[in-house]
Amino acid sequence: MLKQQIQSDATSALKLGDKKLVGVLRLALSAINLKEKEKRYKITNDSSSRAKLTTGQENQITEEQLIKNSELTDDEMISILSSEIKKRKDAVNLYEKGNRPELAEKEQEEIKILKKYLPEQLSYEELTKLIEESITKVGAKEVKDTGKIMADLMPRVKGRAQGGEISKIIKELL
Numbered sequence: 001m002l003k004q005q006i007q008s009d010a011t012s013a014l015k016l017g018d019k020k021l022v023g024v025l026r027l028a029l030s031a032i033n034l035k036e037k038e039k040r041y042k043i044t045n046d047s048s049s050r051a052k053l054t055t056g057q058e059n060q061i062t063e064e065q066l067i068k069n070s071e072l073t074d075d076e077m078i079s080i081l082s083s084e085i086k087k088r089k090d091a092v093n094l095y096e097k098g099n100r101p102e103l104a105e106k107e108q109e110e111i112k113i114l115k116k117y118l119p120e121q122l123s124y125e126e127l128t129k130l131i132e133e134s135i136t137k138v139g140a141k142e143v144k145d146t147g148k149i150m151a152d153l154m155p156r157v158k159g160r161a162q163g164g165e166i167s168k169i170i171k172e173l174l
Contacts, residue, residue, distance in 0.1 A: 002077045002117060003032055024113045031080050032072060040070040078118060078159035085114050086162070122160045124169075130157060131169050143174050 010025035043066060072080075088107045095104035115121075122130070134153040138145065149170055150163070157166070 002074045003029070003072070006032075006117060020109070021113060024110045028081060028084060028114060028117070031084055032077055035076065035080055036070050036072055039072070040066055043069055075158060081114055081117055082159055082162075085111050085118075088114070119160050122157060127157070127161050127166065128169055128173070131166065131173060135170075135173060140174065143171055145174070146170050 006025055006028055010022055010029065013021040013025065088111045092104045092107045092111075095101070095107065130153060131149065134140075134149045138148040138152050140146075140149050146167065150166065153166065154163075
């Protein structure tokens with residue numbers, strides 16, 4: 001799983017003394033752990049989820065069941081990492097506007113580190129082909145149909161393309 005890979009890489013970086021890598025990976029793990037805690041909280045407070053997990057007559061969820069059912073899938077972790085990358089890209093833009101190139105460069109380095117854990121990104125040509133297929137499938141004619149296209153396309157490109165890039169190509173094609 002992706003989480004174990006990140007934990008393993010963080011441990012290796014710690015042993016090698018790579019403070020920057022350790023810091024970035026710890027932040028990624030922190031974001032993943034936060035989502036898992038949110039999922040656990042939701043399970044414990046959602047009566048339909050509790051009913052599926054309870055054992056015996058005491059209507060109690062065991063700790064193991066709770067942890068097991070709150071583990072994130074790789075797709076969910078990819079979504080979290082993509083979100084972390086997006087935050088850093090936004091920070092780069094703000095730092096560049098604020099004339100702070102050293103901070104923008106630091107964020108760019110963090111983006112490179114996080115991208116290593118994402119699936120290989122689609123090329124412009126591959127992405128354009130998939131978007132054209134979605135446009136045909138949903139019968140989109142205008143830019144206002146972007147939501148329909150995105151709804152059809154996003155499950156197929158999850159983690160392999162950024163939403164902003166997709167929107168830009170859609171506007172070019174319509």
